[in-house]
Amino acid sequence: xxxxxxxxxxxxxxxxxxxxxxxxxxxxxxxxxxxxxxxxxxxxxxxxxxxxxxxxxxxxxxxxxxxxxxxxxxxxxxxxxxxxxxxxxxxxxxxxxxxxxxxxxxxxxxxxxxxx
Amino acid sequence: xxxxxxxxxxxxxxxxxxxxxxxxxxxxxxxxxxxxxxxxxxxxxxxxxxxxxxxxxxxxxxxxxxxxxxxxxxxxxxxxxxxxxxxxxxxxxxxxxxxxxxxxxxxxxxxxxxxxxxxxxxxxxxxxxxxxxxxxxxxxxxxxxxxxxxxxxxxxxxxxxxxxxxxxxxx
Amino acid sequence: xxxxxxxxxxxxxxxxxxxxxxxxxxxxxxxxxxxxxxxxxxxxxxxxxxxxxxxxxxxxxxxxxxxxxxxxxxxxxxxxxxxxxxxxxxxxxxxxxxxxxxxxxxxxxxxxxxxxxxxxxxxxxxxxxxxxxxxxxxxxxxxxxxxxxxxxxxxxxxxxxxxxxxxxxxxxxxxxxxxxxxxxxxxxxxxxxxxxxxxxxxxxxxxxxxxxxxxxxxxxxxxxxxxxxxxxxxxxxxxxxxxxxxxxxxxxxxxxxxxxxxxxxxxxxxxxxxxxxxxxxxxxxxxxxxxxxxxxxxxxxxxxxxxxxxxxxxxxxxxxxxxxxxxxxxxxxxxxxxxxxxxxxxxxxxxxxxxxxxxxxxxxxxxxxxxxxxxxxxxxxxxxxxxxxxxxxxxxxxxxxxxxxxxxxxxxxxxxxxxxxxxxxxxxxxxxxxxxxxxxxxxxxxxxxxxxxxxxxxxxxxxxxxxxxxxxxxxxxx
Numbered sequence: 001x002x003x004x005x006x007x008x009x010x011x012x013x014x015x016x017x018x019x020x021x022x023x024x025x026x027x028x029x030x031x032x033x034x035x036x037x038x039x040x041x042x043x044x045x046x047x048x049x050x051x052x053x054x055x056x057x058x059x060x061x062x063x064x065x066x067x068x069x070x071x072x073x074x075x076x077x078x079x080x081x082x083x084x085x086x087x088x089x090x091x092x093x094x095x096x097x098x099x100x101x102x103x104x105x106x107x108x109x110x111x112x113x114x115x116x
Numbered sequence: 117x118x119x120x121x122x123x124x125x126x127x128x129x130x131x132x133x134x135x136x137x138x139x140x141x142x143x144x145x146x147x148x149x150x151x152x153x154x155x156x157x158x159x160x161x162x163x164x165x166x167x168x169x170x171x172x173x174x175x176x177x178x179x180x181x182x183x184x185x186x187x188x189x190x191x192x193x194x195x196x197x198x199x200x201x202x203x204x205x206x207x208x209x210x211x212x213x214x215x216x217x218x219x220x221x222x223x224x225x226x227x228x229x230x231x232x233x234x235x236x237x238x239x240x241x242x243x244x245x246x247x248x249x250x251x252x253x254x255x256x257x258x259x260x261x262x263x264x265x266x267x268x269x270x271x272x273x274x275x276x277x278x279x280x281x282x283x284x285x286x287x
Numbered sequence: 288x289x290x291x292x293x294x295x296x297x298x299x300x301x302x303x304x305x306x307x308x309x310x311x312x313x314x315x316x317x318x319x320x321x322x323x324x325x326x327x328x329x330x331x332x333x334x335x336x337x338x339x340x341x342x343x344x345x346x347x348x349x350x351x352x353x354x355x356x357x358x359x360x361x362x363x364x365x366x367x368x369x370x371x372x373x374x375x376x377x378x379x380x381x382x383x384x385x386x387x388x389x390x391x392x393x394x395x396x397x398x399x400x401x402x403x404x405x406x407x408x409x410x411x412x413x414x415x416x417x418x419x420x421x422x423x424x425x426x427x428x429x430x431x432x433x434x435x436x437x438x439x440x441x442x443x444x445x446x447x448x449x450x451x452x453x454x455x456x457x458x459x460x461x462x463x464x465x466x467x468x469x470x471x472x473x474x475x476x477x478x479x480x481x482x483x484x485x486x487x488x489x490x491x492x493x494x495x496x497x498x499x500x501x502x503x504x505x506x507x508x509x510x511x512x513x514x515x516x517x518x519x520x521x522x523x524x525x526x527x528x529x530x531x532x533x534x535x536x537x538x539x540x541x542x543x544x545x546x547x548x549x550x551x552x553x554x555x556x557x558x559x560x561x562x563x564x565x566x567x568x569x570x571x572x573x574x575x576x577x578x579x580x581x582x583x584x585x586x587x588x589x590x591x592x593x594x595x596x597x598x599x600x601x602x603x604x605x606x607x608x609x610x611x612x613x614x615x616x617x618x619x620x621x622x623x624x625x626x627x628x629x630x631x632x633x634x635x636x637x638x639x640x641x642x643x644x645x646x647x648x649x650x651x652x653x654x655x656x657x658x659x660x661x662x663x664x665x666x667x668x669x670x671x672x673x674x675x676x677x678x679x680x681x682x683x684x685x686x687x688x689x690x691x692x693x694x695x696x697x698x699x700x701x702x703x704x705x706x707x708x709x710x711x712x713x714x715x716x717x718x719x720x721x722x723x724x725x726x727x728x729x730x731x732x733x734x735x736x737x738x739x740x741x742x743x744x745x746x747x748x749x750x751x752x753x754x755x756x757x758x759x760x761x762x763x764x765x
Contacts, residue, residue: 003161007121059190060282062183067271067278069179073171074267077253089257092265099268102309103275109313112279224486262349266404266416269302273397273420276309277427280390281442 057115064112071100122162129155142188146181153177165247294348294355296341297334297363297403304330305396312389320387324378327392328371331399335367345762347409351471354409358610361759362406362537365614368741369529370399372621375734377522380628383725386432386520394431395526398424402534411460411470414538418456418502421534422449425527429519441518448511449501456498462491472546479549492547492554499542502535505595506565509588513576516584521628521636524580528587528624529617536594536613540606543598545763551601558599559691566592566698574705577640579627582705583620586664589702590616593679596691600682603764607757608678614752615663615675615745622738623660626653629727643709644716653727654713656735661706663742666699671745678753 078085078093085092107113132151139145153176160169256264292299307330308323316322338360346355374395381387401421408414426449430442464470466487467478479488500508516524543554569589576582594616597609630637630646630653637643647654663670666677676699683692727735745752 006161059183059186060278062179062186063278063282064275066175066179066183067274069175071268071271073174074256074264076170077167077249077256079253080249081253081257084254085257092257092261095265096268099265099272099306100275102306103272106309106313107275107279110279110283112283259350260412262352263410263412263416266413266420269397269400270416270420270423273394273401273424276390276393276397277423280388280394280427281430281433 060112064107068100068104071097118162121158125155125158125162129159143185146184146188149184150177150181153181160247163247167247167249167252170249291348293341293344294346294353294407297338297360298353298400298407300330300334300337301396301400301403304333305393305400308389308392308396312393320389320392321378321382323389323392324374327396328374330396331367331370331374334399334403335364335371338363338367351473352410352413353404353407355407356762357755357759358541358762359407359537361610361756362533362613363403365533365610365617366399366402366406366530368614369526369533369617369621370395370402372617372625372734372738373522373526373530375730375737376525376621376625376628379728379731380520380522383631384432384520391428391431394424394428398422398428398526399530402530402537405534406537408538409472409541411463411472411475414542415453415457415460417534418498418538419453421531422453422502425523425531428523429515429527431523432520435518437518438520439518441515444511445515445519452498452501452508455494455501459491459494459496459498462487462494466491472542476546476548479547489550489553492550493557495542496539496554496557499535499539500561503532503539503591503594504588505561505591506568506588509565509568512588513581513584516587517578517580517638521580521624524584525621525624525628528583528620532587532591533613533617536609540598540609540760541763544601544606544760545765555599555601558595559688562592562595562599562691563694564592565589565595566695570698570701570705573702576705578638579640579643579709580624580638582640582709583623583627586702586706587620589698590620590664592698593676593695596683596688596695597679599691600679600686600688602682602686603757603760604678604685605682606760606763607753608675608682610756610759611745611749611753612675612679614756615671615742618738618741618745619660619663619670619672622735622742623657623664625731625734625738626657626660629653629725629731631725640709640712643712646713648717656739658710658713659739659742661709663746665703665706669743669746671742671749674746674749674753678749 074096075093078089082089129152132148132155136145136148136152139148153172157169157172157177160166160172304327308327311323311326312320341355342357342360344355347353348355374392377391377395378387381391398421401417401419401424404417405414405421408417426442426446429445430438432438460470463475466485467475469475469478497508501511504512515527519527543551547554566589569585569587569592573582573585573589576585590612594609594612597605597607597612599605600608627638628636630642630650632642646657659670663672666672666675668674676695680692680695683689683695
């Protein structure tokens with residue numbers, strides 16, 4: 001039962017998101033014209049439809065994101081116990097982060113974060 | 117209350133898993149997978165495995181799904197690449213093989229080995245708050261300190277590996 | 288030095304070298320990376336010496352998760368030899384193939400770290416992490432030559448099937464944890480002694496064996512071997528064939544012999560069948576191969592079958608012969624791939640059997656070297672291959688597995704055909720357009736010399752090393 005609050009947050013999020021999608025269909029006036037349905041009302045016509053392919057570079061960034069996401073997630077358990085774990089825990093965390101920071105430095109210097 | 121939540125979430129989880137497999141559009145499939153992963157996170161919470169639920173949402177529903185969606189966007193097949201499935205004949209084998217496996221499992225479960233067996237050790241009793249993040253923190257940085265540190269080296273290997281494969285000629 | 292860290296010493300040396308190479312890779316000079324290979328090699332040799340120096344010591348670290356015993360040390364030596372030979376062979380090979388980058392040496396070191404850790408792991412979670420560290424680095428190394436389609440295929444297949452096998456492995460760990468309440472090997476052993484034949488435990492062990500079977504490439508989990516061995520850079524192929532197999536056998540032997548000793552009758556039956564299948568399928572399919580890398584891939588499958596005989600035979604002699612054979616196999620296979628990666632024809636590597644026709648006329652020394660390695664793979668005296676097979680088959684006979692030994696001897700006879708065929712091509716055929724290798728560099732010659740020394744040292748004076756191998760498995764059999 002201790003997670004009821006969490007459930008309420010989920011419910012609220014669902015409610016707000018649903019309302020935001022549903023309300024405009026009630027309230028917004030619908031007067032379409034040829035210009036309005038174009039992807040960009042003013043400016044150049046689009047060259048290609050957006051369902052084309054993405055550059056592979058995005059997935060490289062996504063993989064780096066996963067790696068550091070896992071790292072950050074493993075910091076939480078230490079953070080909530082930081083007093084109980086004391087200096088040994090601090091040292092252990094330092095080694096853990098040190099190795100990954102070296103990896104981060106390597107990635108940075110090797111140009112892993114550059115777009116081209 | 118817990119039981120009600122379990123049934124609702126379990127039904128949604130199974131439905132979204134089915135939808136994931138059956139939808140033709142891969143992006144829709146990915147979105148159903150997010151729903152499924154979220155449901156599983158709630159199931160973890162019901163088992164009071166809080167850290168696992170957290171990891172499920174942050175890593176799977178968050179990071180890994182982003183990668184999935186990117187990968188789908190990169191690989192989304194153009195018209196010229198969607199032909200009939202070359203392995204279609206193999207589908208004929210799937211049903212009989214699956215049936216044989218199911219039969220095997222049923223036979224094993226009914227066999228004497230399983231019925232008469234004594235578990236070698238009683239399942240360890242979980243202390244209160246076992247799945248909580250405090251417990252995980254204590255275990256991770258005391259009892260399982262060594263695997264914890266090895267994890268950082270594993271992540272380092274992943275980083276270097278991505279650089280080796282994805283990066284154009286290093287400048 | 289803190290006494291508690293001594294069991295970690297080989298790990299710290301390899302891991303520290305990996306971190307050092309990462310730092311050095313960021314510093315100038317940027318265009319040449321040969322010095323990184325030298326540093327990596329120095330680290331591996333240092334780990335080798337440290338392991339030899341620690342021989343006889345015992346200890347545990349981190350709540351018993353890492354163990355130092357002669358078993359781990361013997362395999363450290365095997366793995367470090369493999370890594371050192373591969374590093375010696377790599378530098379020149381990479382430069383010729385335009386693949387000289389710092390990441391290569393870092394990944395070789397990190398996967399070596401995973402292998403060394405696998406030999407020393409005394410907890411299923413640590414074994415899993417070590418397996419992943421080793422495999423992840425090897426997946427990337429297999430596809431290191433990015434421009435080549437075969438390399439991409441090799442990397443992808445290795446990764447997909449490897450990840451699948453890892454899934455089996457970790458499922459097995461979960462079931463064993465469920466049955467015994469622990470992931471520590473000694474506690475699982477204690478729980479199995481208390482009450483046996485819990486089906487959950489046996490299913491868990493079966494799933495673990497699937498994972499190990501993939502890593503050591505035993506039939507029926509060998510499907511990836513030919514494509515990966517063919518597509519990967521040849522230096523990496525040598526490393527996958529030697530180091531990763533040694534590490535796989537290390538963890539397999541520790542888990543089977545020491546943790547699941549009680550279930551020995553169960554897994555012996557299973558491994559008997561797997562051993563027969565593995566050597567037979569490997570040898571029979573190898574006959575049909577005209578690509579030398581693929582042929583050696585199937586031959587490596589067959590050799591796994593021979594080594595599994597030692598596992599089935601069990602005891603100090605059986606398990607000791609496995610360790611002895613791993614060392615023999617490392618020298619022989621690394622040497623054979625080492626000759627192959629030196630030869631080129633046109634702008635591609637010479638890997639077809641036809642490329643080797645008449646090699647003896649053009650490169651007499653290389654041809655003789657390759658012939659010697661092939662003879663060792665056959666098991667001809669006085670090479671090490673003979674001694675290794677003699678001990679393995681002898682252990683099988685001693686333990687009463689006469690039929691297993693008979694099948695193995697028949698298999699060796701079949702194997703002689705396809706190895707000798709290469710020798711015949713080299714010495715008795717003539718053809719135009721011979722493979723032209725650049726003169727092997729000093730490092731390459733040194734690697735081949737060490738491998739040759741290994742097969743003759745172990746072939747002519749096998750007994751002392753076999754004694755060491757038997758001493759090494761003693762801690763498992765207590």
